[in-house]
Amino acid sequence: MQIAPLPANEQERLRALKEYHILDTIPEAEFDAITHLASEICHTPVAMVTLVDAHRQWFKSKHGSLASETSRDLSFCAHAINTPYEVFIVPDASKDERFADNPLVTGEPNIIFYAGVPLVNPEGYALGTLCVSDSQPKELSKKKIKALQSLARLVVAQFEQRKNIIHLRHSQDELRNAYADLESFSTIAAHDLKSPLNNIITITHLLEDDYSAKLDAEGNEYIGFLKATANQMSALVAGILNYSRSSSIILDQKENIIVSGLIEEVKGLMNIPRNVKIAFETVTPEIYTSRIALKQILLNLVDNAIKYNDKNKISITIHFRDDNDTYTFEVKDNGPGITEDDQKRIFDLFTKLKNSSKDGKSSGVGLSIVKRLVEKLRGTITVQSELGIGTSFIFTLPK
Secondary structure, eight states: OOOOOOOTTHHHHHHHHHTTOOTTOOOOHHHHHHHHHHHHHHTOSEEEEEEEOSSEEEEEEEESOOOSEEEGGGOSHHHHTTSTTSOEEESOGGGOTTTTTOHHHHSTTOOOEEEEEEEEOTTSOEEEEEEEEESSOOOOOHHHHHHHHHHHHHHHHHHHHHHHHHHHHHHHHHHHHHHHHHHHHHHHHHHHHHHHHHHHHHHHHHHHHHHTTTSOHHHHHHHHHHHHHHHHHHHHHHHHHHHHHHTTSOSSOOEEEEHHHHHHHHHHTSOOOTTEEEEEOOOOOEEEEOHHHHHHHHHHHHHHHHHTOOOSSEEEEEEEEEOSSEEEEEEEEOSOOOOHHHHHHTTSTTOOOSSOOTTSOOOSOHHHHHHHHHHHTTOEEEEEEETTTEEEEEEEEEO
16 A cells, blocks of 8 residues: 655645635535535545545545545545646556555445545645545546536635635724724723813813903903814814714614604704704604614714704704615705715715804714714715705615
């Protein structure tokens, strides 16, 4: 009996094999279907997907055999991987000096005929074989050999798909970790800035109350600049905290929601000025989505419609439509409108429009949170606006 020599690239080949994380995994229907088909095509009782490890030959799929692995020293496949781009065929092992006294030939499972197609990955490493065997001498026609080669390519394609999925999961995990670190940093930084900013705002108010009468116009103007800047910084810090918190809103916990009831909840959470009228249909359709996320989306959109409005009488209308596959919401106002250039960047983080909020406390974060939550719910959001007439934010959520 001849033991197969190690391939010249054995160490690299083994490293490549480990990258697929497939050794000792449970049976999978895709591979079992291929071995069943190989057995039918070649008219052999046994067909296997084998992987040649350092000291063993392990079977990812086996048709017509109960064994899970054998010693590499006894393996026919260990010979086959030494010629990666050729089909390794042994018509009659009992008459082949390399295998005649092999225990797998002289005893169970009595391998006499063997044909193995090396499973060569894109880097050129033979990981194992798709093989068929019989206890009787046999020849394979060119058509059957070609079919066996096609099936072997399918096996390799399955391997590659598996590896790509693993790499994708690892990349997603790394991105989640990096994002969590960044989110944690932004939250800590915002909290650390909040306290000294509140102190600055308090001191500014004290200066204004106690010393404004003693200062000239220029001195009072400086206090006004200081107060406005501190308020803007405070709004920015609050925006960073809100943006960080938006990612932790539980989107998977969905429930049935009465739309009109939720809008009433939103109104109840806001301090709505007397000159603001919010209208919506009195019908009460029920939808299934995340209450927390949808409430946050509507709160931000309605708040913006009030904050950026330039009219004496502010009108906001909320429309809802239940389509076959989606829920559609529209929040429409009679504000100043948004220019085409601003519409292209309105959802960008920290973007402030030319017609900033009346109190000067815009953080440029609210619409970024809205877009983020809509997309986490696998929806889309768009803006339609006409200068001097008003703006509509339209978002859809899939059912």
